[in-house]
Amino acid sequence: MLVLGIETSCDETAVAVVQDGVTIRSNVIGSQIEQHRPYGGVVPEIAARAHLELLVPVLDRALAGAGVGYPDLDGVAVTVGPGLVGALLVGVAAAKSLALACDVPLIGVNHLEGHVCATQLASGSLPVPMAALIVSGGHTSLVLLRADGRLQTLGATIDDAAGEAFDKVARVLGLPYPGGPEIDRLAREGDPAAIAFPRALLHDGSWDFSLSGLKSAVVRELRRRQAAGVATWAPDVAASFQEALVEVQVAKTVDAARATGVDTVTVVGGVAANSRLRAAMAAACEAAGLRLLLPPAALCTDNGAMIAAAGHNRLVAGERTALDVAADPNLGLAPLPLPPLERSRT
Numbered sequence: 001m002l003v004l005g006i007e008t009s010c011d012e013t014a015v016a017v018v019q020d021g022v023t024i025r026s027n028v029i030g031s032q033i034e035q036h037r038p039y040g041g042v043v044p045e046i047a048a049r050a051h052l053e054l055l056v057p058v059l060d061r062a063l064a065g066a067g068v069g070y071p072d073l074d075g076v077a078v079t080v081g082p083g084l085v086g087a088l089l090v091g092v093a094a095a096k097s098l099a100l101a102c103d104v105p106l107i108g109v110n111h112l113e114g115h116v117c118a119t120q121l122a123s124g125s126l127p128v129p130m131a132a133l134i135v136s137g138g139h140t141s142l143v144l145l146r147a148d149g150r151l152q153t154l155g156a157t158i159d160d161a162a163g164e165a166f167d168k169v170a171r172v173l174g175l176p177y178p179g180g181p182e183i184d185r186l187a188r189e190g191d192p193a194a195i196a197f198p199r200a201l202l203h204d205g206s207w208d209f210s211l212s213g214l215k216s217a218v219v220r221e222l223r224r225r226q227a228a229g230v231a232t233w234a235p236d237v238a239a240s241f242q243e244a245l246v247e248v249q250v251a252k253t254v255d256a257a258r259a260t261g262v263d264t265v266t267v268v269g270g271v272a273a274n275s276r277l278r279a280a281m282a283a284a285c286e287a288a289g290l291r292l293l294l295p296p297a298a299l300c301t302d303n304g305a306m307i308a309a310a311g312h313n314r315l316v317a318g319e320r321t322a323l324d325v326a327a328d329p330n331l332g333l334a335p336l337p338l339p340p341l342e343r344s345r346t
């Protein structure tokens with residue numbers, strides 16, 4: 001079964017062809033980074049226009065890369081939310097047209113469910129129950145994938161998302177957008193113990209996160225040092241900030257897994273590409289006797305393959321999305337059609 005996946009919720013125009021929900025036949029990303037870079041972040045109007053310009057060439061490359069044509073497709077999956085509405089609309093309109101023209105089902109996919117399905121692509125299945133840390137530019141939450149397919153939110157950020165914190169701190173340090181990968185790189189030359197930044201909510205007994213104070217603490221510390229004439233080695237700031245963020249994410253994820261009795265953990269979303277988060281989560285899970293499923297970095301950041309995988313699961317479960325479906329910038333998570341792989345084999 002071949003499913004086309006289209007992702008245009010933010011600043012990546014992405015199209016992929018995935019076979020049987022696990023085999024990536026092609027996964028093409030048309031990046032808009034250069035267009036947003038002068039503004040230091042994603043400009044929604046520029047994103048929508050860039051999606052319009054990039055979508056057809058990216059689609060052509062995805063089909064050619066997979067060695068398939070439109071008649072070979074069994075379904076078209078598309079991100080319908082959450083995300084930037086103008087950006088979502090471009091992908092949704094294209095997917096509707098393709099589904100209609102090819103006479104195949106349309107499957108609307110939740111972007112966060114897509115991120116979780118990166119684990120299915122990487123590991124060949126989506127084992128449940130499992131604890132998932134979803135960390136991206138717009139979302140930070142700890143979710144329990146229950147055995148019945150329900151997604152139970154255990155905790156979430158009460159202010160900034162993790163990627164947002166990375167991007168904001170990067171801006172303060174004068175690094176280009178997107179800041180996450182820049183901080184990741186810079187931090188490798190720094191001392192994570194150089195500055196003791198706050199670990200918000202670390203011991204509050206909840207699985208919630210708070211990150212806006214961490215960003216403010218970085219700004220305050222830089223100002224204090226400047227006023228005192230103290231020289232600052234930027235890699236130390238990057239490494240110390242990253243360590244504070246990672247420590248809380250890792251501690252809460254492991255604690256949530258233990259408390260809910262699951263033995264498997266996954267980390268998905270753009271921030272799951274962070275090398276320190278990956279290393280620290282791996283060490284903590286090993287120490288706690290937990291199995292960690294970590295998709296490769298390229299599947300953690302936004303891509304069309306994860307949307308195709310999520311769409312495949314719903315398609316084989318018999319789901320169809322009406323052609324008049326609306327893009328929903330605030331779409332919530334719905335239960336997963338589990339077990340997707342068992343069903344897909346039938």
Ligand code: KG4
Nearest residue numbers: 136137138163180181270271273274301302
């Ligand atoms: O999932 P994603 O590609 O898009 C959203 O759904 O938001 O995540 C993008 C976010 C950005 O904030 C970006 O700075 C961050 O993920 N990111 C990283 C790294 N790679 C991407 N953050 C930290 N370290 C990285 N290596």
Ligand code: ZN
Nearest residue numbers: 136269270302
């Ligand atoms: Zn994303």
